[in-house]
Amino acid sequence: xxxxxxxxxxxxxxxxxxxxxxxxxxxxxxxxxxxxxxxxxxxxxxxxxxxxxxxxxxxxxxxxxxxxxxxxxxxxxxxxxxxxxxxxxxxxxxxxxxxxxxxxxxxxxxxxxxxxxxxxxxxxxxxxxxxxxxxxxxxxxxxxxxxxxxxxxxxxxxxxxxxxxxxxxxxxxxxxxxxxxxxxxxxxxxxxxxxxxxxxxxxxxxxxxxxxxxxxxxxxxxxxxxxxxxxxxxxxxxxxxxxxxxxxxxxxxxxxx
Amino acid sequence: xxxxxxxxxxxxxxxxxxxxxxxxxxxxxxxxxxxxxxxxxxxxxxxxxxxxxxxxxxxxxxxxxxxxxxxxxxxxxxxxxxxxxxxxxxxxxxxxxxxxxxxxxxxxxxxxxxxxxxxxxxxxxxxxxxxxxxxxxxxxxxxx
Ligand code: FES
Numbered sequence: 491x492x493x494x495x496x497x498x499x500x501x502x503x504x505x506x507x508x509x510x511x512x513x514x515x516x517x518x519x520x521x522x523x524x525x526x527x528x529x530x531x532x533x534x535x536x537x538x539x540x541x542x543x544x545x546x547x548x549x550x551x552x553x554x555x556x557x558x559x560x561x562x563x564x565x566x567x568x569x570x571x572x573x574x575x576x577x578x579x580x581x582x583x584x585x586x587x588x589x590x591x592x593x594x595x596x597x598x599x600x601x602x603x604x605x606x607x608x609x610x611x612x613x614x615x616x617x618x619x620x621x622x623x624x625x626x627x628x629x630x631x632x633x634x635x636x637x638x639x640x641x642x643x644x645x646x647x648x649x650x651x652x653x654x655x656x657x658x659x660x661x662x663x664x665x666x667x668x669x670x671x672x673x674x675x676x677x678x679x680x681x682x683x684x685x686x687x688x689x690x691x692x693x694x695x696x697x698x699x700x701x702x703x704x705x706x707x708x709x710x711x712x713x714x715x716x717x718x719x720x721x722x723x724x725x726x727x728x729x730x731x732x733x734x735x736x737x738x739x740x741x742x743x744x745x746x747x
Numbered sequence: 748x749x750x751x752x753x754x755x756x757x758x759x760x761x762x763x764x765x766x767x768x769x770x771x772x773x774x775x776x777x778x779x780x781x782x783x784x785x786x787x788x789x790x791x792x793x794x795x796x797x798x799x800x801x802x803x804x805x806x807x808x809x810x811x812x813x814x815x816x817x818x819x820x821x822x823x824x825x826x827x828x829x830x831x832x833x834x835x836x837x838x839x840x841x842x843x844x845x846x847x848x849x850x851x852x853x854x855x856x857x858x859x860x861x862x863x864x865x866x867x868x869x870x871x872x873x874x875x876x877x878x879x880x881x882x883x884x885x886x887x888x889x890x891x
Pocket of ligand 1: 562581
């Protein structure tokens with residue numbers, strides 16, 4: 491016998507559940523269009539339908555030329571960050587019925603558009619690379635030993651480890667928009683991940699801090715928390731940057747050492 | 748990222764924040780005195796001289812009739828610090844915003860020296876006005 495819960499379970503395919511939504515989608519092919527424009531699509535939605543589902547449905551059923559980058563569809567790969575109703579979000583992690591009607595979908599602001607919702611990510615990857623986001627231990631462990639990390643130290647970097655390089659935070663950051671030498675929030679959060687890792691050792695930690703203290707480094711953060719607000723993984727790059735800035739200044743204040 | 752190490756960026760960042768906090772206090776005091784105790788419409792040369800030279804704050808405005816006789820040096824220090832901190836905080840803030848524009852980075856040196864010289868000139872101007880309230884210096888600065 492079916493339980494009450496089972497009988498009440500919503501079925502995505504039932505007609506009663508269906509509603510329509512309007513999507514206003516940014517369209518632009520730089521080689522063909524004089525300027526970008528918005529195209530309006532009406533689609534039938536279902537409970538739990540994501541903006542990515544909607545865009546794929548449009549591509550499959552209405553306009554096969556609509557271009558969007560996506561892969562995992564589960565907020566893990568970071569490839570489908572777009573600008574939905576004025577906020578940087580992952581299309582696969584945003585439900586159509588949550589964001590209001592119409593749903594306006596644009597590419598990530600401050601990134602160059604390759605086609606429709608697909609943006610050029612190379613400049614973002616260069617920023618990420620500028621903070622040397624790889625493990626650089628001061629010393630090799632003894633033969634047969636491992637690089638050991640204490641559970642407390644691991645917990646310290648837990649908060650920033652979830653970054654999926656989607657670029658949402660960097661797109662939302664105003665200093666990153668105007669200052670190409672500023673690594674931006676994603677890169678600095680990644681720098682924090684290594685800066686805090688005790689396995690690298692004191693020498694590397696100091697070198698990293700010195701590098702981040704460059705004239706267009708950590709001190710450029712305006713503490714606006716835009717990056718923190720839009721991060722789909724709940725990371726707060728602002729807090730990581732502020733912690734590094736405070737550490738750097740504290741080291742300067744201890745000038746007698 | 749520009750990896751050119753900076754010896755001053757950290758200190759400047761710290762000073763920008765420290766002066767920001769200090770300005771909240773100093774501007775709060777300034778507004779309380781000028782706008783809530785004395786009242787902008789009731790500021791005269793005489794009562795300004797009283798405040799600056801004797802620390803005597805008197806008024807009958809938003810907060811009712813109030814008389815505060817604070818040590819003169821405290822009032823004078825608050826005025827000079829307000830002048831210095833607001834110049835540093837404002838000028839360094841604007842300089843930084845300009846330096847965050849890629850198109851302006853090539854003018855970094857001239858802009859830096861312009862802001863340093865302009866800030867010092869503003870501070871000297873402010874100090875001259877301040878000194879003009881004290882008798883031996885009356886002649887230094889005469890806005891007429
Ligand atoms: S498709 Fe991978 S994060 Fe959205």
